[in-house]
Amino acid sequence: MLGDERVFATLRVVGDLPSILHADLDAFYASVEQLLDPTLRGRPIAVGGGVVLAASYEAKRYGVSGGMAGWQARQRCPDLLFVPGQFREYQRLGDAVFAILRDYTPAIERISIDEAFLDVGGSRRLFGEPADIAVQIRRRVRDEIGLPISVGAARTKHLAKIASQVAKPDGLVVVAPEREREFLDPLPVRLVWGVGPATEARLTRRGITTIGQLARESPEVLARIVGMAAATKLTTLARNDDLRAVRPGEHAKSVGAQSALGRVAPTPELLAEVLGHLADRVAARLRAKHRTGRTVHVRVRFVGMRAVTRSLTVADPVAATHTLREIANGLVRQALLENAGERDITLLAISVSHLDHAPTVQLELGVDGDDPHRLGSPTGAARLAVDRSMDSVRSRFGRTAVGYGSVVLSERGLVPDEFRELAERDG
């Protein structure tokens, strides 16, 4: 049974046709839980514990939303039922939905586990008009997978995305080209991609609350409110002038990992353990993608959410766990020294940017030099060799099969690693 289908279109479409679809699974994690366990259906549930990772629509009606602290969610909805995530199932079902989408076009851009853009302009002869394809997609995802999915269809990506948000839950909205302004103008600025709480507050203070007002505002005035680049972007989006194409297969620009720690003293032992774990995760993923990076960033969060970052760009690409851990350790110690007023920390993160492709040959062969950070040095090459054998053992026996001493012991993370892997973008 399909839900609401509001076709915001006239019968005859003129001009450019709305050939871009944005497909977005509704309350994805929560919907999967309700699919797998029928006793959860119709009940307010939240995936997570300390923080709400996803809330069912029954829970959303009470004001529970993703990212909210657990205690706060319980306060708003006393009957709220928390369930732990089944992360492998999310990945499996997300992939299954994606496979259905791919039946309709190869021009598909997956932007997260539960969301994708499709350009179905070339699929008319086989499958019909975009609106028909959207109906088929929604029916198949419902029948074959069992999940609700909302779809927006429009002439541009941004408008298609807004349409799918308006369509939720479990709906379809098609925006005909000649009715774009009529559709867009009354909607709140918050629906524009890139407008979060801070920007929304600034715009509201200037009396700008709808997308129509945003579109009519002069870029110069807007620049004074939100800055030059943001003003240009917001104007383009609000006027629906962003014509970027659906692009399959983008490359990631950075790879990182973080760990929330509760509230702990940053002893050398703790730093060694946590940074070892994080460096191991990041470096293994870099190697799996055959990539290296030149800039290492660390982030340290103190009690009260204040956070600082430190980064270092090195001449030679990094992909070895030990090298990454040493650089990160140095940066974190520096950050702690410069913030000596702070006692405990609540989070540590490592990420690597300035990514480059790493041909196997370049990684394996050493050249002269004795700087251990040098990938080409004998030390660097030896480290990579160790990492690579570890990678291959893990690929056969699972990631906890082997590891650096302190890393294996620290698998007591607060969040399961399966979930971490889920949140990664494909690179």
Place this chain on the structure above:
DNA sequence: TCTGGGGTCCTAGGACCC
């Protein structure tokens, strides 16, 4: 009683080069 983990992009100052 502050709440996860993965990312992208922008700003702004300083160093350095021509």
Place this chain on the structure above:
DNA sequence: TCTGGGGTCCTAGGACCC
């Protein structure tokens, strides 16, 4: 005689998105 202008890279911080 301390004065122009443009560009690139690095670093730190912040807003935002899923």
